[in-house]
Amino acid sequence: MATFLEKLGNIDRRIIFIMMALAVIIPLSIRMSLPIPIGEGPSKDMYDAVEALPSGSRVLLSFDYDPSTMPELQPMAIALVQHLMTKDIKIVSMALWPMGVSLGNEALIAVSDSLGREEYVDWVNLGYKTGGGVLIVRLGSDIKSVFPVDYDGNPVDDMPVMDGVNKLGDFEMIISLSAGDPGVPAWVMMAGDRYNIPIGGGCTAVSAPQFYPYLSTGQMIGLLGGLKGAADYETMVRIGVENAPAGTATPGMAAQSVAHLVIMIFIILGNISYLAGKKKKGRVK
């Protein structure tokens, strides 16, 4: 008969699922909050790069995600748009994912309304086009032929925000919020490397490790990785801004802390069971 410790090693995965659900639900329900420490790292590099842009610069913001990754990427989008618009930086947005357009639009409209910015003067959403990397290459030579009209069907030629914007090289920075492919790698390889444009990005936590090589080579200027990256950026944007609206990523970090602890406890239990089983086998031999 298996001992309790041995059973612990084969715990039903549904118990793990329930504990995980509670680890997320309870901190969010009781509005548990933890301070977000900001140290050196890819999030800070991203913030510093945007902060260094002079007022009036133009940034291309690409919303390369869909609703499924919205909990991690939408807070980044809002915080980034807030930072860019506060600094009077012109935003030209687009999407390599069809559903990214409306999600990006939501962020742009919400922040633009709160800060009193004007569509077509301070920002524009060009919409979605299929093609991924191929599309980026085409944007490198002529943006207006790829996007003759914006998301709402208005000709981009008449828009003040598009004045002097003909190709990717006319942007001071490109930021891609990406949940997969096409996304950050395509922008780095097709735009950053080819046209020497600084590339920043945001991605889901599970994808973040794959972008570290781009950070170390300078192919990316900064990276917001998962909810932590979003919470870091929200915190940095809010520093020194009175009555800044609270983001959704920061409260999520408390839940993530507890969830990580729960996973660690399960791993420890699994190892206790494993070592107990090993010891028993040793005795039998």
Next chain:
Amino acid sequence: MRLVIPLMITFVAGMIMILQFFVPATQSMGESLQEWYMIVASAAIFLGAVNLIQVHTHKIRFKLKNWKYSPVTIIGFSVMILTGLFLGIEPGRPFDYMFSQMMVPMGATMFSLLAFFVASAAFRAFRASNWRATLLLVSAFVVMLGRVPIGTMIWDRIPLISEWIMQVPNLAGQRAVMIGAAMGMVATSLRMIFGIERSYLGGAD
């Protein structure tokens, strides 16, 4: 002869794309090919939609196993398309409502399943069976703590160690996989462009 035409198309298209990368004067040829690809990719969306309808109507007609799910798929598909086409996609319209109130939460739900699966996979995989597995286990703990505020509360150096693990050993591993994969990609591309690999066309020796 059956294989010659597709192989020739692959060769010509592949060579044009390589050429346009190194010879700026031929970029327009590459751009034309890229435009064609975009047109084909756009047209293929209809191909997928037709296949979806075909497969599910076939299931319903012959009452194949689990056919009861198929009407749900067809109704969902038709409602989204028809409301979008006839009532518009602007905010406040039924399409937008279904997108934001149904598509968004359903997509987010699927993604959030990852949290549960990561937990169960981690529980199963991280066993200190030997010194290398133990090293992996300790690294995982440090990174997990370093990514959340509670890590700093335990010891303020944990995020720094976590960042070092990400920037140094993780980076080295990632690069090794990437360089190896890139070599594989180049070799696979060459094999296909020059018609050495043709099994996907049914031409394996």
Next chain:
Amino acid sequence: MRKILFVLPLLIFTGVLFAQSSGITSDENGDCFIQSLTAEDARNDAGGNIDIKWMVATDAVIPDSMILERFDSGGVWSPISTILPANGRKTDANLENGQEYSYRIVPFYGGVAETASETAAAIPGKQWIHTGRIGMLVILTLISLAVFYYIEQGKRGKDLYIRRIAGLTAVEDAVGRATEMGRPVLYIPGIMDMDDIQTIASMVILSRVAMKTAEYGSSLLVPTCRSVVMSVAQETVKESYLQMGRPDAFHKESINYITDDQFGYAAGVDGIMVRQKPAAIFMLGTFYAESLILAETGRSVGAIQIAGTAMPSQIPFFIAACDYTLIGEELFAASAYLSKEPKLLGSLRGQDVAKLFFMIVIVLGVLSATIGEAWEPATKVADFLKTITRVE
């Protein structure tokens, strides 16, 4: 006189060449805010672009605004852009190759145009070699030569060793197990389109897996995330069944499109796994965050799972949840491994030689850069390696 007639065209030719290569530079104008204005044909492009650069005086009165003007074919100066009163550069695009274009900058003080800068002119043209990619061209040529050399060696019958790859050796067992259990084989070719090389590699492996399912008579399900992939997969499987003499066993509807949506696809495939309970699951191609959702569900239905991807961030998930995982380049080696065709095996050897070349370059680069900290000449080696591996 003859000498003059001979020299004159030469001078004109040299002048044109000079204008094409370096552009015509205006003289420095001490009185003007614009100190220098240069125009030159844009480098490494297909033509139609001119790069214009200007520098401003630091000790002059700063104008309110400046307008960059181009002398057009109609014989008038027309504005092309309003520019900031500081040093800067701009590319004038969509020009006609071979035609000379002149530029000047007009400063405005209090809304009144002042004396324009000196003019600068250039002729746009297309380039026949991208100078920033020569190093890469050389490297690509070397890799190609290595690959073709070993393909030739393979064709000549030279014995080419390939190490055992457990995940690929298990393909036959997995298909056999599915046949014994009377359950289907599920093949997931990733979530990317046919322009992704991993999807292409996956189609190549699919053809081999389809040959096995045709041989063993087990059913094969291929749900796809892209409609182009669906079409290619249908053709690939059909050809494999034809080749194995089992066209009757091919069912087109078992290779179907689900959705382009990443997690919608994951949900659809999870549904197939739970309902159909496949005995063998192949996950080969490009995967993102859905990798673990698929692999854990596959594990829960008791299937033998063989995964492979070149996405470094997803490999740990597959290793944790699958029985066998092809890591990075193993995915691209699968076709050669499964077929044991000498030509394909030869290309693998070539690929390894290319990898060895890069390993040597990396080690040399690290060593020379490190030694260069103490001994200056060593940095020249590092700089050279940096130059040849740099891509613009």
